[in-house]
Amino acid sequence: MIQVKNVTKRYGNFYAVRNINFEVKDGEIVGFLGRNGAGKSTTMNMITGFIEPTEGEIIINGYDIDQKPKKVKSQIGYMPEGTPLYSDLTVKEFINYMAELKLVPRKNRKEAVKNAIEETGLEKVQNNLTKSLSRGYKQRVSMAGAIVGNPKILILDEPTVGLDPKQVIEIRELIKSFRKNHTVLISSHILSEISQICEKVIIIDKGEIVAVDTPENLETKTADNTTLNIIVDDINNKFTSIKDEIPEITDIKLVKENDDNSKEYTIETNTSDDIRKLIFSNCAKNNITILEMKKSESSLESAFIKLVENRKEYSQKEINKMQYEKEIEELREEEKFNKEEKEKKKIAKKEAKARKKVAKEAKAEAKKNKKAEKNNDQKEGGNK
Numbered sequence: 001m002i003q004v005k006n007v008t009k010r011y012g013n014f015y016a017v018r019n020i021n022f023e024v025k026d027g028e029i030v031g032f033l034g035r036n037g038a039g040k041s042t043t044m045n046m047i048t049g050f051i052e053p054t055e056g057e058i059i060i061n062g063y064d065i066d067q068k069p070k071k072v073k074s075q076i077g078y079m080p081e082g083t084p085l086y087s088d089l090t091v092k093e094f095i096n097y098m099a100e101l102k103l104v105p106r107k108n109r110k111e112a113v114k115n116a117i118e119e120t121g122l123e124k125v126q127n128n129l130t131k132s133l134s135r136g137y138k139q140r141v142s143m144a145g146a147i148v149g150n151p152k153i154l155i156l157d158e159p160t161v162g163l164d165p166k167q168v169i170e171i172r173e174l175i176k177s178f179r180k181n182h183t184v185l186i187s188s189h190i191l192s193e194i195s196q197i198c199e200k201v202i203i204i205d206k207g208e209i210v211a212v213d214t215p216e217n218l219e220t221k222t223a224d225n226t227t228l229n230i231i232v233d234d235i236n237n238k239f240t241s242i243k244d245e246i247p248e249i250t251d252i253k254l255v256k257e258n259d260d261n262s263k264e265y266t267i268e269t270n271t272s273d274d275i276r277k278l279i280f281s282n283c284a285k286n287n288i289t290i291l292e293m294k295k296s297e298s299s300l301e302s303a304f305i306k307l308v309e310n311r312k313e314y315s316q317k318e319i320n321k322m323q324y325e326k327e328i329e330e331l332r333e334e335e336k337f338n339k340e341e342k343e344k345k346k347i348a349k350k351e352a353k354a355r356k357k358v359a360k361e362a363k364a365e366a367k368k369n370k371k372a373e374k375n376n377d378q379k380e381g382g383n384k
């Protein structure tokens with residue numbers, strides 16, 4: 001399980017990621033989706049321990065990466081973007097080298113390399129130099145390097161970038177097959193990829209998490225229920241006039257005219273109620289033939305655009321202001337702490353002085369009592 005808690009990464013005044021929170025549960029395949037520069041690689045590099053967060057905690061299978069970095073790293077297989085391989089090594093040598101780097105014990109290494117080769121379908125090319133392989137196979141080798149030693153968690157950064165469609169399908173199937181034994185976090189800016197492989201999606205934008213949900217829920221939650229798409233055969237050009245007869249319609253826009261003279265329109269309504277029956281009867285009355293009518297399609301793509309585009313943009317001025325306010329707050333905290341410490345020291349000093357005084361008085365009292373006792377003894381001796 002991956003737990004990312006209140007994590008921020010700052011470069012100077014710039015927030016690469018800001019206070020992000022999410023979890024990837026055991027056995028889940030989760031997509032990490034965002035435009036270029038959104039903060040995906042930064043987050044992945046923090047999860048894999050390559051860079052440290054400025055603030056916050058990252059817990060991998062119960063271990064804090066800050067406190068148990070070796071333990072955590074041994075449980076993670078990381079496939080960075082762009083298949084960085086050592087081209088003068090054979091496939092087998094490269095995977096063996098990765099196993100060494102990941103501290104797979106020597107006695108298990110041969111078996112681990114063999115398993116990784118089998119799992120990624122590299123048996124036939126295992127003795128070839130990595131530089132002689134196609135892009136798709138190179139990607140498999142990189143994947144084998146990530147899974148060798150059977151880490152519980154796999155972090156895959158843009159795993160299908162640069163592959164041809166056939167290779168994309170093959171790599172996708174391979175990733176799906178990891179579901180049985182691994183927890184997988186895949187970053188991508190390709191929506192279709194995420195919706196085809198992942199059961200959960202985390203959307204990040206400008207360093208902030210904007211949604212965590214299943215692709216289906218994201219689609220339905222952001223679905224546009226107020227737009228209809230329609231294709232009509234309308235020789236008398238009367239279609240747009242149905243707007244005057246159906247008050248729920250707020251706008252009708254021509255999208256395009258087809259070669260067969262049919263016309264495609266979008267109809268905007270002020271309600272999410274289904275008004276298709278009303279449109280149907282009005283068209284029949286006006287001799288307009290409906291060839292096709294459907295609600296605007298919801299897709300992960302439209303959900304993504306809505307989630308990302310509806311966000312408030314922070315200007316650099318606002319970011320500076322937030323940063324400034326945070327620094328002031330930290331200074332105030334420090335000042336408060338110093339004041340409290342000073343106060344504590346003052347009290348401790350007073351207490352010590354008081355204790356000294358009491359001890360001195362007690363000593364003087366004891367001396368006095370002793371003297372009085374001595375005098376008494378002498379008096380009693382004299383009286384005898």
Ligand code: ADP
Binds near residue numbers: 016043
């Ligand atoms: P993504 O992987 O989603 O494309 P990144 O995580 O690579 O995005 O980058 C997020 C933002 O942080 C970008 O604006 C990038 O320019 C910035 N960034 C990343 N690394 C550094 C760095 N070392 N110094 C300064 N800015 C950085």
